[in-house]
Amino acid sequence: MDRTQIEALLKEVRDGRTPVHDALERLRDLPFEDIGFAKVDHHRSLRTGMPEVIFSAGKTPAQVAAIFARMAEHGGNVLATRASADMFRAVRELEQPDASAVAEYHEVSRCITLTQSPPDPGKGAIAVVCAGTSDLPVAEEAAVTARLMGNTVELIADVGVAGIHRLLAQKASLQAARVLIVCAGMEGALPTVVAGLVNAPVIAVPTSVGYGASFGGIAALLGMLNTCSPSVSVVNIDNGFGAACIASLINHL
Secondary structure, eight states, X not given: OOHHHHXXXXXXXXXXXXXXXXXXHHHTTOSOEEOSSOEEOTTHHHHHSSOOOEEOTTSOHHXXXXXXXXXXXXXXXXXXXXOOHHHHHHHHHHSOTTOXXXXXXXXXXXXXXXXXXXXXXXXXXXXXXXXXXXGHHHHHHHHHHHHHTTOEEEEEOSOOGGGHHHHHTTHHHHHHOSEEEEEEOTTOOHHHHHHTTOSSOEEEEEOSOSSGGGGGGHHHHHHHHTOSOTTEEEOOTTOHHHHHHHHHXXXXX
């Protein structure tokens, strides 16, 4: 339940359209619901403006589906990251046949989304930029997350520094963005270059793409942390979701 839903419920009680007992039943599971193996935080959207998100890695399909279903029943939007096709099938099996919205699986980003209510729109556009096609899973995770949070997103792919002309051809789109998420592996140089072209915050996402000396993204992470651009901040390796949350908060300020 988010702020808008709670305000609507309180108005229904005030106007006599919803009995107090029914309202209490709908609020019973706030701030969290204990389902045995998980404590689902239904209150997070009210506190932070962002819903609780299911990190699916390490969970079974049945666990992901159960958490997803409980979150969906509260009427908000739902996101599960790092989810497999088997997890998506389990989610669909638990969906109510008369539901007004159905879950969707995003294969590249490995995300499951359910959009039941339009979120507050962001004030501008978020550009999600990635260096190579191999970085797309991380970039797509960021794009899917940012869109679910109400942002207009433009994905700009395969514009790494090995062919700098590809990036410069996107200069107008880069400069139109209110905030940028830049994903890169290898040596991780792309966020610094992008930051030198724009006057907006750049959130750098190191990816685990690269040969042996990239150390699974550590080389890119260190390169981004050592950037000479003061407008670059850095999230963890492959953390497209975290980058999108920060970008969304900036875009809603």
